[in-house]
Amino acid sequence: MKRNILRRAVVGASALGLSVAGLMVAPSASAAFSDCPREYVCVWDNTSFSGLPKWKSKGNLYNLYSANGMSIRNNGVADAGADHIWWKATWTDGQSVNGCLHYPEGGSTSGTAHALYGKVTLNHAKWGGEC
Structure with missing residues (x-):
């Protein structure tokens, strides 16, 4: 139960661009973001945007699963x-959340990225x- 409450708090706060006890990744124009080509949606198999994206597309993405967030x-x-x-996105316990990400404007990455924690399926992007 505590984990579900924390997950909802993190998801809710991240939708507002807030941090919850340091658990939310604060996206920046880091080297990780440079691994996502312009015109693409990219998905990493971790919550830190680190390494190369596992999935990327100029089109839509469907049914991606990660045990690592x-x-x-x-x-x-x-x-x-x-x-x-x-x-x-849907977690293994059946909870789900929807969101929307803006494209980067004027060099700003605010609102262009989101992290999902735990065993999760990205139903669609x-x-x-x-x-």
């Missing part, structure tokens, strides 16, 4: 109606319109 990054470009990433 995962990180998602929208490195798209402005394209009306198709430059945001709409995603849904789809390109779409404004969040």
Whole structure:
């Protein structure tokens, strides 16, 4: 029960761009982000955006599983109606969450990435319109 409450707190806070007891990864323009090519959505098999992305695509992604948690990054470009990433994730206990990631504007990476903790499936990461 405590783990579920903490997971919800982390997911809720991260949607607002906040940190919960240092558990949320604060995305930055780090070397890890440079491993995600422009115009792609990238997903890492960890919560720290470290190493090369395990999955990346200029299109949509579906049904990706990680026992280590995962990180998602929208490195798209402005394209009306198709430059945001709409995603849904489900944990092994059946809980799920939806979110939307903006594309980077003016060098800012704020709101372009999100970390998911625990054993999780990214049901989809789809390109779409404004969040």
